[in-house]
Amino acid sequence: MHEHARMTAWVRGRVQGVGFRWFTRENALEIGGLRGFALNLDDGRVQIVAEGPRENCHRLLEWLRSSDTPGAVLGVTEIWGDPRGVYEGFAIR
Template sequence: MNDAARLTAWVRGRVQGVGFRWFTRANALEIGGLTGFALNLDDGRVQIVAEGPRENCHRLLEWLRSDDTPGRVDGVTEIWDTPRGGYEGFAIR
């Protein structure tokens, strides 16, 4: 169950200008074992790519859907894939 996975999530709501990417990175680092990035998109969403143990990716996704995030999350869309690698740490883009 703890095989490696790649989570790509798009978070919509009031998620730009509220520290959302910073808190996402902090949470990914706290969970541990995750690499990837958080990026503001032109349409107001934030895109998150996280690679690492599947269970850790699920924990990050649960946090994205929780009431613990900054701003206001109206919804999260996610897709799962196999890791592609190439990330060092977890970046804010």
């Protein structure tokens, strides 16, 4: 069985007003098995919380760090933890 995890990432750069949250949600749904959200923060970053199989969380993190994202990502910081199981799907907040 796949180990499940919770990945929280903060993405900085030009990531607001460019469809970043929408594309993050689409990629999470395409990867599959992920629940959580993408949220614009007041300081210009986007916060992403993804829970599901650890491998799928890593795939989303790799996409966040790739050149395929909208806007211009300058950096991604993440922390890992145990899933809380409180999300119904993957939301844009």
